[in-house]
Amino acid sequence: QTDISKLPRITQELVNPPMLPKHDQVSTGQKVVQVRMVIEEKKMIIDDLGTEVWAFAYNGSVPGPMIVAHQGDYIELTLVNKSKNSMVHNIDFHASTGALGGGALTDIAPGEEVVLRFKATKSGVFVYHCAPGGIMIPWHVIHGMSGAITVLPKEGLSDGKGNKLTYDRAYYIGEQDYYIPKDENGNYKKYATPAAGMADELEVMKTLTPTHIVFNGKVGALTGKNALKAKVGETVLILHAQANRDTRPHLIGGHGDYVWERGSFANAPKVDLETWFIAGGSAGAALYTFKQPGIYAYVNHNLIEAVLKGATAHFDVEGK
C-alpha cells in the first residue's frame, strides 16, 4: 500500500488543445499529478455561418484539456463549476476504476468544487467526460463536455518488440459531433440559455446524424493559419479522442507508422496504416515521422464528415 502523502506532487499547468502540457516521456518516479479544471458554460461559434452552441467547456475549451501522467501515478483533480453556470456537472474518467469512473463522486452544482483523486493503473490515452445521469449524459457530451488523459508507460512508448519509441512533438485532436436544431426556414437555431435548446436538440440527436463534426471545437480550428506545425524528420504523436461517435483518422500524404487504435499502450502498436479506427467513447494514438515538407490534411476519412461536416485539420510541415 503506497503512502500517497509521501509521494512527490507536481502541479500540471493545463493548456488549450491541441497542445499537451509539459511532460517527460519517461517517468522520473511515481508522483501525484495535481490539476485544476474550471467548467464554463459559454456560447461558442462553431462554423463560418455563425452557428452557435452552448459549450459546456472543461477549462473553457472543446475538447477539455489533455492531462498527462505515467502509469502508477495518482491524478488529483480539482474540478470547479463556475457560479455563473446553470447546470450540475461532473467528470467520468475512463482511465479510472470504480465509482462510475469518478462520475458518482464528483457531481457539483454551480459555485461548488470537488477534488477527485485516482490512480492511473492502466497506460494509454483515455477519454473523460461529464456524465450527470440519464439523458443529461449524451446531452452534456454533445455540448462539448469531454477531454482526454494520456497515461504513458513508465519507460515511455515502445513498439512491442523491445524498441523504444519517442516523439518530437505531440498534438491532441478532440473530435466533436454537434446536433444543432434548425428552424422552419432551415436556419440553425440559437437559444438564450442551454436549457432552452434541450428539447429540440434531443430530437436531432435521435437521428444519430450530426449537423457538425469538428476538430478542436469548431470548423477550421486547426486549418489554414491554425495548422499544426511540424518539421521534416520530426516524429509527431497524434492523440485523437472521440467521446461519442466512431471516427477513422487519415493523414493525407502520410501514414500511421505506429498506431494504438484503442489507445492502450499495453498492446503492441499496428504499423504502416493508411487509416485507423477510433471507436466512439475512446481515444487512440498514432506516431508519424514526416518525410517531406508541405501541407498535409488530417481527416476523419468519411470524406463527407471531413468536408461537409468539418472534420479536417492541417499539418504544415517545413523543411526539405
Next chain:
Amino acid sequence: QTDISKLPRITQELVNPPMLPKHDQVSTGQKVVQVRMVIEEKKMIIDDLGTEVWAFAYNGSVPGPMIVAHQGDYIELTLVNKSKNSMVHNIDFHASTGALGGGALTDIAPGEEVVLRFKATKSGVFVYHCAPGGIMIPWHVIHGMSGAITVLPKEGLSDGKGNKLTYDRAYYIGEQDYYIPKDENGNYKKYATPAAGMADELEVMKTLTPTHIVFNGKVGALTGKNALKAKVGETVLILHAQANRDTRPHLIGGHGDYVWERGSFANAPKVDLETWFIAGGSAGAALYTFKQPGIYAYVNHNLIEAVLKGATAHFDVEGK
C-alpha cells in the same frame, strides 16, 4: 474421419439470456452437444411506452439462447417452427462451414422441425441468425431473430502468452436494433400480424437509423432490479453479440482487462481497453475482474444510443 456415432452425446439445456448454459471451461473430450430451440413469433413490449414488436424469438427470447461447446465438438440442433407461427424460418451459424452457414439446410415452415449438425472447427463467440433469403434476411434479424454460440478452446481461454484465463461468471448481452414505424401523430404503430408491418418497417430500415437499440430484447431488461450481479474479486466474461449493426461496449468504472474484439479465441486478446468495438454481424468477448463494489453501467458508448435508444445494462457488484 471421426465416427460421430461413437462420440459421447450431451444434452445442453438452453437458458434465457443473459445467462449461459452450464458448461466446463476446459473440454473433457470431444462430444456431440445436442440442443433444441423452438421458434416463437410473439408480441413483445420493448420500452416503457408500451411499444410493441413482433419478436421472431429463438426459444422465446431476444436474443436467442447462447450455446456453449468446445472446439472440435459437434453441435446437433433440433430447430422447431411452432405450428402457430406464420413464417418460414431457418438458422445460419457463423460458426459453421458451408451451406450458407446452415441456412440452406434448415428452412422450415410453421409446424415443421429440422435437425442440423455441424462441427465447431473454429474457437470463438459467433452469431447465429435467421436468413430466409432476400429482404426476409434483414427483416427477420431486426425482429430479434439472432443469438450466439461460444466455442471455447479445448484447454480454455488464454492470454496468448501461455497463461490460462478463467472466469467466475459469464454473461451474454445481445444487442438489438429495432426500426418501429410511427403514425402521422408520431406514435409507434402496432400491427395485428408480423406481415402487416413489413412494408412500413422496410422504409424505416432504409434510414439505417434504429428507433431502439437495446440489450436483451427491451429497454431496461438488464438495469435496476434486473442488473447483472457480480462480486468484488470475481472475473466476469462478457459476451456481446450484434447481428446487424456496429457497437462499442464500455464498462463505466471498469475496463476490458482482456478483449477479443472480433470474438475469435485463436487470436491473443487485447488488454486494458477503455472501449472496444464489435462489428455488425459478429460477437466479441471481454474479461474484467471487478476491483470495487457498486453499480457499473455497461453501455454502447455512443451515448445517444446508450441513453436515448436504450443500450444500457448495469452490473451490481457486491463486496468491499
Next chain:
Amino acid sequence: QTDISKLPRITQELVNPPMLPKHDQVSTGQKVVQVRMVIEEKKMIIDDLGTEVWAFAYNGSVPGPMIVAHQGDYIELTLVNKSKNSMVHNIDFHASTGALGGGALTDIAPGEEVVLRFKATKSGVFVYHCAPGGIMIPWHVIHGMSGAITVLPKEGLSDGKGNKLTYDRAYYIGEQDYYIPKDENGNYKKYATPAAGMADELEVMKTLTPTHIVFNGKVGALTGKNALKAKVGETVLILHAQANRDTRPHLIGGHGDYVWERGSFANAPKVDLETWFIAGGSAGAALYTFKQPGIYAYVNHNLIEAVLKGATAHFDVEGK
C-alpha cells in the same frame, strides 16, 4: 539512392474489377510498374430500377482498377482526363508519401494528362481516389472515383509466424456508397450533366445515409451469373476497399482464415474471423480456403446494407 533509370520497367495491363492484373506473389526484383488510366465521366445504371449515376470512372470502371506491385517498387502512372469530360480530376494514393498522396501533383483538366511516380514504401492494400479539393473531394468519391493498389511484401504474404501464405485466386471488391436524390414523387432523379446534380446530391450526402451501397459499381454486379468463381480446396484472396464509409465483410458459410483488417501486410493477420471491419477510407484483405462446394454470399453484414442497399456478392464454388 536508387538510380530509377536503371531499374527494369514493366507495363502492367490494368483489368476490370473484380479481377487483378497478372502478377507474381513473390517479387522477382525491384522494378518500375508502368500503368495508364483514363478517366471517363459516363452515365451508369446502378440498380434494377434503372437508377442512374454520373460515374467518374478511373479506366471506365467503378471501382477503378487494382494495381499490383511489390514493396520497394516504383509506380509510374499516366493519368488521362478524357477531353469530353467536364471536370478537373486528380489522384491521391494512400500508398504514397507526401504531396497530398499525389493529389497536389496531378490536377488535370479535360484533355490533359499527367505522369505521377511514387515509391511503394509500405506493403498492404491501399485506397486511391480523386481529391480535387473542398467539397469536390467527397462529391467525386461518391461518384465512384476510387480504386486500390496492392503492394505485396517482396517475399509474398505470411502469417506473421514465419509461414508463407499463398493464394490460388484473388478478387477485388470495391464497395461504393451512392447518394441519389429523389423527386417529389419519391423517384430517383436523373441529370443531364454531372454538375446539374451537385446541389441536390450534397443535401443527400449530408444525411450520411446512402441510397445505395454496392459492390463493383452496381447492385448485382457480382451475383447470379456474375458470381465470383472458385473451387473446393482453393485459397482465395479477397481485397475489399471502401474509400468513404465503414463496412464489415462476412462470407456466409465461410470465414476469414487470415485477415488483415486495416490492409497493412506488415502486421500479422488475425485468424478465424466470422466478420471483419474495414474503416471508411481504407482497404483490407482476407484469405479463405473453400472447404465445400456451393453458393456463398459475401456481404457487408449490416444486413440492411447488404440486402436493401445492395452490398451483396456471390461466390460460386465448384468441387466436392
